[in-house]
Every structure is written in C-alpha cells, then in structure tokens.
C-alpha cells in the first residue's frame with residue numbers, strides 16, 4: 001500500500017516520544033492490543049495495525065511477514081524499532097525475551113488489551129502439548145467453541161499452529 005502525504009501527517013500526529021525513544025501510539029487500539037490506524041481508500045476506511053503502517057510508510061513492503069519490535073513495546077511505531085520477521089522468528093524472539101516462556105502463566109498477569117492474545121497463545125501451546133479441547137478450555141477459562149476456532153486457525157491463525165509453538169518453546 002502507498003501512503004499520501006496527508007496519511008503520513010495524520011499518522012505522525014498520533015505519536016508521542018517516550019523517555020526510551022519509542023514513538024508511542026496515541027490513537028485507537030484493536031482487540032489484539034495493537035495500535036490501529038484507519039486509511040481512507042476508495043470511499044472506505046481500512047483499519048491497519050499502526051506499527052505495520054509505520055513499517056510500510058518508512059521502510060518498505062511488509063507483505064506476508066510480521067512486523068516485530070526490537071523495543072518490545074507493542075504501541076511503538078518508530079521505524080528504527082521495527083523489524084520484519086516470519087511468525088516463527090517472532091515467536092522465537094518472544095521466547096528469548098521471556099515474554100512467552102510459559103504461555104499459560106502469561107495469561108494470568110496480562111490484563112486488558114493483551115489478554116486475548118495471551119489466551120490464544122496459551123491455548124495453542126496446550127493443544128500442541130496434546131491436551132484435548134475440553135481440558136484446554138476448562139483450564140484457560142474459555143469456551144470449547146473458542147478453543148476449536150483457535151485450533152483450526154479460524155481466529156488467531158497468525159500466531160502459528162499448535163505444534164509449531166511447542167517446538168519453538170521446547
């Protein structure tokens with residue numbers, strides 16, 4: 001996607017520089033807990049993740065890849081703090097930084113906007129370890145229908161498949 005100068009101006013009006021040098025997103029946030037930026041195209045608004053938009057605006061094409069953070073601040077949209085990785089690289093990075101050492105534990109301390117994503121990771125992890133849907137649902141405190149959807153990748157598919165997650169965390 002290409003961006004107009006008015007897109008860029010509007011984008012830059014929604015950031016705040018932090019002490020750590022991050023450009024923290026001040027605009028809307030999506031259900032996955034990432035900044036969200038609406039782009040007007042062809043009479044419609046397209047919502048995109050703000051850090052993805054930043055990568056595309058200032059660094060280049062990100063198609064088919066994950067835009068990851070070196071600073072571990074999910075609201076940060078500073079181009080220098082963003083790198084392009086595959087899903088596997090993103091997960092490995094999260095593991096290395098201790099963000100995912102035990103996906104189940106992460107669920108309990110994550111509050112608010114990041115909680116759904118943490119739950120999805122935990123569900124994938126447990127399924128990958130061979131837990132069945134019923135046991136996983138009860139343990140994480142979500143419905144069986146939701147676990148099923150996560151299992152087949154209907155939702156949270158971008159987080160990876162159960163088996164991948166387990167092998168990366170092993």
Ligand SMILES: [Zn+2]
Nearest residue numbers: 022071076081
């Ligand atoms: Zn940053």
